[in-house]
Amino acid sequence: MSDNRRWVFFWTAIFLLLSTSLANTSSEGEADLDDGDIIAVQYIDYSCYQQSLDCEASESEHIVEYFAADWCEPCQLVEDNLATLNRTDTVILQHHASSEDYTYLNHSKFRYDDKFRLLFIPSLVIDGNGLLTGSSQALDLNQSLNTHIGLQNNSLSDVILKDGIIRWNNSAGQKLSIWRLDSTQHESRNFTHQYLATDSVIIDFSDSNISNTAGVNISGMLDGWSGRLIFILENSGSPQLQSYSDETAGNMEFNDDENEIPIPVKTPNPALYAVIWFVILLVLITPAIMLWVKEIKRPKQPIFEQE
Template sequence: MRASILAGLFILTLLFSGYSTGHGIEGAHSEGYIIDVIVVDLECEENDTCVSRPSNIVEYFGADWCTECPEVEQILKDVPNESEIILSHRPSSSDDFWLPASRDRFLDVYGLWGYPTIALDGHYIFAGPTQSRELNSLLSESESNYSSITNVSLDNDTLILDGNFLNLSVDVWTVSSNDNLTNIATNHTNYSESNIVDLDGEKLIIVVSNPGYIALVSGSSMPANDYIPDGGLDNLGESDGPVKGSTIIIITILLLIITLPASYQLFQLMRFEDSTEEE
């Protein structure tokens, strides 16, 4: 299947219905949003359907050292539906399967700062195990009407996509699953730079997006308990490149939180000294 043509003509017509659309919640996205998602099964048999368009994309961001992540990973393994696709990321550079592209998506695309986090359809965020328990409830009510790609073909490791991708970003993720993780991203290809993809995996997940920051709204009514900060603070200074703006903002906020108690105590002490001098 990996040689020759994977999928000849691939055209899907979807009814526009469901809880939300693939083009975002009105007013929720300041810049970016997901337009289309296509899954290519690299292990399917010749007569099987090798290309599909999922109803939803569930992006999971976790870390090997994250003590709260295994519970969310089990939730993802137990998702009852089969029409959605799960894409697992390891943004932390200390992890075995970490990818720079996953870290960019974590920090710059979604502006996230902790683990475990789930992003549903580029619309909703579930932060921590408590909120993630409500994922299945929202999935049962939600179906994104994705559309953009009209044809997918794969000749050896050359991916050919048909559709209008003007001013859009097309990310191709090679994924594999193991005992703990569902569809962990092991390789990333920017389709605008190259259409040669890594076939050393179980699936290709193709995500077409309007580029830019994607604002997420909470998909849960519960507080974000058991949420472990990361924020891109590890390994700063390892490269000579410039620090990204989102990282600077996160560092500034964390420093303000850390120094606030001491600043308040200093202010109280100064007021006490002033009142003593007046007496």
């Protein structure tokens, strides 16, 4: 085999190795980005269910999940701001995830800890992607909704509630989370929470007993209900939230319930760094390798003794 053919074989092997490594790194990164995504959101108001035998849900471009507590003083500013939010493309889902509240909901606590891995209240999660922390950042809510693309909602359709049975069609997602919202009086203020989560049911599509055509009976969570139902088509796992504000996250409270889970920091994939450094080192030492190969292949010169 000639020297040229050896070098062609060598660089072809290196190219294939790098291509495989980069492909694996890219696929791992894409899988992480899809983790915990909210895909679509629809809602049904009690007035529709009361007046219609077949109540079909309406689509919402945005969902704002507001985590708060009645004992949280900065939350009062956020609630006053939300009360003036006049948007027909946005639904608000308020969670009381603190066990110190009379209106505490364990489903909201799970979403606070395990889904979004939050630490502070008030916190606003927008479309499962963006995060506003504290009353200062909460003032940027309307701007955040205007500047970020909402949910496409083309993966969830025909959400119909009839006689306590919910039916739907979906082309993506791993589960359908259903939240019951009710108007609830604040513990200490003369204020009413308009859309406070009071119950929840999760339909896991991996359950072989679940059928979207046969539907799921949710009549148990409709007793005494007079508010709104929100349907969230989503994936399991925890999304990587991005800050939607440049303001300092001030005026907030630490939710000191037990078993808090810290917010994960998104770090670059170490495998990608290894590949990059490998390429750099290979480029640096290639000239030395070529000189060494030429040197060992050079024919030895005979040494003649001088008379």
